[in-house]
Amino acid sequence: MSGGYLVVATIEVADGLQGSQRDRALRLGPGDVDAEASLRSMVEGVDFDVAHERDVTSDFRTSIVRRLDALVRHEAALRRAEGDEAVDGEREKRSRMLTGVDEGLLRRTVVVGRAR
Amino acid sequence: MDHSSHHRATTRSFQEKYLRFRTAVGTMFRDETAGSTANGWTTVEQVEWMVTVLGLEKGDRLLDLGAGRGWPGGLIAQRTGAQLISIDVPLEALRQGRRGLSEQLQRPVLQVCADGRTLPIGDGHFSAVCHADVMC
Numbered sequence: 001m002s003g004g005y006l007v008v009a010t011i012e013v014a015d016g017l018q019g020s021q022r023d024r025a026l027r028l029g030p031g032d033v034d035a036e037a038s039l040r041s042m043v044e045g046v047d048f049d050v051a052h053e054r055d056v057t058s059d060f061r062t063s064i065v066r067r068l069d070a071l072v073r074h075e076a077a078l079r080r081a082e083g084d085e086a087v088d089g090e091r092e093k094r095s096r097m098l099t100g101v102d103e104g105l106l107r108r109t110v111v112v113g114r115a116r
Numbered sequence: 117m118d119h120s121s122h123h124r125a126t127t128r129s130f131q132e133k134y135l136r137f138r139t140a141v142g143t144m145f146r147d148e149t150a151g152s153t154a155n156g157w158t159t160v161e162q163v164e165w166m167v168t169v170l171g172l173e174k175g176d177r178l179l180d181l182g183a184g185r186g187w188p189g190g191l192i193a194q195r196t197g198a199q200l201i202s203i204d205v206p207l208e209a210l211r212q213g214r215r216g217l218s219e220q221l222q223r224p225v226l227q228v229c230a231d232g233r234t235l236p237i238g239d240g241h242f243s244a245v246c247h248a249d250v251m252c
Contacts, residue, residue: 007169009157009158009247010250032126105230110162
């Protein structure tokens with residue numbers, strides 16, 4: 001191959017959110033989702049040209065729902081084995097993310113950059 | 117919170133994350149929810165797409181930055197023959213991924229417990245860097 005590539009996938013705040021909407025996105029999203037810049041601009045900011053960008057929010061939503069469904073199926077056994085805190089924490093965190101996606105506040109993006 | 121305190125808290129938080137769901141039923145839950153998505157949020161289909169666009173070949177070096185247990189860098193390396201170097205801060209994540217990666221790749225895997233901001237590796241060493249859900 002020639003040149004160097006950087007491929008980055010992350011959950012980020014949806015484009016153009018400001019004020020209370022952005023605050024809500026930060027509350028619903030995972031920790032450290034509060035980057036000021038978009039993933040694309042961060043990749044460009046470290047001297048890579050963006051070769052590809054994919055919005056994979058739909059896959060992300062599917063994965064969250066799958067996780068929440070499995071939590072329900074195994075809830076009793078998980079509570080016995082892992083404890084209430086782990087189970088409740090998992091449900092709360094994933095439910096928040098799902099709300100964020102459904103409200104259009106969170107997205108997941110994959111960016112591929114090529115070194116300049 | 118100052119920078120070093122924040123860094124320590126983040127490291128501890130990630131370390132604890134890898135200590136959850138390690139009982140038999142917890143592992144079953146984790147594996148079941150993995151399915152096509154392995155752990156984390158990256159899907160197999162997304163990694164296959166990365167393989168296509170990266171165009172790595174045998175002999176290329178791939179850095180998986182914030183690798184956790186080694187996904188998705190392990191699959192990219194398996195598909196392409198690239199040499200994989202996995203780096204992350206939580207030692208527990210690297211420990212958990214070690215056997216699986218070695219079995220998957222049928223060769224030793226270099227894992228480094230380090231902070232991505234101060235990599236113990238020189239510039240220009242890698243053909244590609246992958247970085248999944250480290251920033252959130």
